[in-house]
Amino acid sequence: MNSFLRHLKFELSLAKSALLKVPGFSATVIATLSVTLGALICIFSLNHVLLVKSLPYTNAEQLVVVQQSYTEGGESWSGSQSAPGMLLWYKNQQVFDEFSLVFDHKELVADHPDQPNALINFVTPEYFSLLTPQMHLGRVIKESEGLDTHQAVVVLSYQTWQKWYQSDTNIIGRKTMIGHISYKVIGVTGESFMAPENRYNEAPNFWIPWDYQSLDITHWGIMTRALNSIGKLKAGISPRQASAQLGAMLNEKFIASDASEDGDTAGAKIVSLKDVIVGDSSRVALLLLSGVIGLLLIAVTNVTNLFLSRAAQKQRTMAIQAALGAKPNQLFISMFAESLILSVVAGALGLLIAGWGFVLLDELAAQQLPRISELGIDNTTLMFTGFIVIFLAGVFAKLSSRVVNYDALQAQLQSSGKGSGLQVSKRVRHFLIAMQVALATLLLAGASVVIEQALETILHPLGFNEEDVFYLRVDRPKGANYSQESLVEMNLLTLTIKSELEKLPQVEKVSRSIRPVIFKGNNSMGLNDRNDKRVGSFAFNMVDHNYFDILELPLVQGKTFIEQKDPRYSINEIILSESLAQELAPAGDAIGKVFKIQPTQPLKVIGIAKDYYRPGMNNEYGYHRYYLPYAAFEDFGFDIKVTEGAQLTRELILPLLLKLNSKLRIRTVISHTQQHADLIYKHKLTAGLTIVLGLLSLLLAAAGIYGVLNYSTQMRRYELGIHLALGAKTHRIKNMVMKESLYPVLIGMLCSAVLSVIIFLIVRQQLSFVININIVGMLMVVPIMLAVAYIACYIPIKAAITEDPIKALRNE
């Protein structure tokens, strides 16, 4: 071992000076490998964090989540919970050592000058004993601040404390106004504490005792994904036993409630906390990994080609070494030394690129993928990088030393140089080219599908007017509830706000609606027919008579809602989207039909609105929606049409609102154009990154094909020199060699076509959504790949046939 290391040390110093003499080769290998390793390390880390790494909590593997599952009208679903059901478990469960409720909700930080929108976790005290965070300042929520104690205290996250409270070390004991309530700050979590991911995939800013959540804790029919739990099962209780006990408990109360009908049932499902957090993201991560492995294969093929050329260059040196008694394994070490130096440099640069990749992922995908904040250069990443670097160095050295014909090396020592100690067979060369082309074409075909899907979302017309329309969302004032009186009062307030907004000089028209026309996420509500039979659950909005006019969303049949001047609302009409009307009344007789959202509330269809497109919802269900007359059930929302080019700002509107009610606060003011831009941002990014990836694989493939053919032409240089010396015209030789060179290119393309079909069939079974394949788009890849391959083939041939034949014959 000692002698091996000493020999390796010697070879490393030899390799170092040799590589400095071939900067082009060294730079190409390092550039190719570093970019590829950067991407690989980044995606490996993502997969490691999502699929392997434990959550950063003590006893992380024992932490579970209990979800409610329901069967209503023959349909089963889970993931949304009712507050009464969760409270039932919290108070009565016997299966957990500790069990905590968690409710995610967003509120404004009212006493901050910018009134930022904060994510709050309303929790019971067990949350902290289960997750055991280290505290930077103060303490966590105590047992004495548990359920029904109404202690207005708050724990800040370290990042929130830094960002919004200027790292005030005297913060403990001070008060802060969140929403409409003033809370006493009792603690700041440690910097490293990462709360479990929530539906927003955002880190919570505050933890507040459960008592201050705004859920309806009495109605079994209101379900939300924002309500969750964390628990640790008692020793000896299996998840199956716990599910059975909790399910039975829930079912008993649920079927006795108003929300259930005959045949409806409820149950419980225990899922590990890690599985809940990771969810479907593991599939995305694995898809990304497969893409990066494809890229790696192309890069490895390329670099192998470059090393083969390098071995050809080195054959004289290797011949001398062999003549002096170097054994094949010692020649391998000689090749290994070079590949190791290059791989290590590429690995170091790859780590740097991966570091940027982590920042990029955090910026771009934190909303879509969980645990992104945990990505970083850690021991696992370093070990993986070390392993892959040594592995790749070994692969390159092995492949290039394998093609060295040890016995034929001696011919190199003859001064004529006619012999060659390096013999890569034609079959191997053709295989390398075909593999290169097959992988690159496959990646390009995949990229074309991704780009096309992204472009479809980016360029799809919305079907409504987004220009000069803003959406204003205002928090419901403190004390508003869902009683009849309160709703009438709130309706009156929205009418007043609307009327005040219309007085602004830049405002042309205002409509009330409970949510923006397009937004991230989904809100749907069940719809029954007149016989109270469920017809489905669809996206919905509550709007007033101006809504369709402002958005220039035409009604294809019927009419809009009447103008409500009386704040006493009445909901007895419904407008359907065109596609939903087609679904519910295929005969085209939807107008006049009656549907219900509650048994006592018949809704008569009075109009059919044209469909509009929601970016990202590319299936038919994206167009299914219905509209109800406006009522102030949720925060207040307004669609505001302004004069051309005018802007609406928080500063402009807030004084106007405060004049009406000092408790009013603005949550959002955003133009529909901006909202649209935000929604398609991810798709633009996907298209951009995919184009870069596609170009990269195209360039890599071109470099690889060039590498093999350049080597191949070098091998035939003597022969080509003879052809030229005998009077062959250059175009004749070019055609002869090009024909041979393009043959493996065509084979590669054929292989990629077969592989594409196989992968498509596999992926189609794995994915829950439909992939639309545009054959024309995919076929576009063929001429691009052919053009690139043609150029890569032509360059080395041109160099060989335009030189003086004597040079080839003399091996100069």
Add this chain to the structure above:
Amino acid sequence: MTHENVTPMTSIKAEAPQKVIIEMKSLTKVFSTESIETHALRGVNLAIYNQDYISISGPSGCGKSTLLSLLGLLDTPTSGQYFIDGQDVSNLSINDRAEIRNQHIGFVFQAFNLIDELSVFDNVALPLRYREPAMLEKDIKKEVLTSLEKVAMSHRCDHKPNQLSGGQQQRIAIARGLVGKPTILLVDEPTGNLDSKNGDAVMAMLAKLNSEGMTICMVTHDPRYADMAKRKLHLLDGLIADEYGTGEYSVDALALEKLSAQEAK
């Protein structure tokens, strides 16, 4: 200085070589392609004695280089037997042949075949670095310096080959051939890439080495240099057509001395 001007300054009476260190029996080598078989060697019988100095000459294509390649275990014979120090090395594995080359054979090539990336010291040290078990660095250093001193090049240790003249490079190549204390030094057209002055000096050096006990086998086209060997083999169509020896040889001590003095400057 031309060939004609070489003047023997010292004559040394060689002792009669006794011990056979290399023996070839009916050695043949056939190069085959799909349609043609070329018989490069047709049954060579050769014995090389300790402290021999053999020159091999003959017209192009007579098999000189093939014979040297077989002698150096750079190639395998088609048939026949080959012994080094009594050990049959005709059909050894690649690794075993490499080891024999490393332990028993020193090479000097027409084109020097030094590695440009390595210093003079490292070029000379190369055969020792392939020794198994590995030699200690201090031992390698000692051997390399001794070997370089023999060719009067120890002052050029840190230079790279491309900083040296052709004659100097060939002397470095000789030092490399000697460093492993081989049984035999195989020399392939050692003056082919040199002018006559450097050629003479290299030949003088080889003669001196032989006089000090090194066994040498040299391929050369030059009849005057061939004449400097103790035994002269003439190859024709793959066979040893003629063998004759003088029993005496000359060392151009003056040429060697002059060249060493120039290099020292």
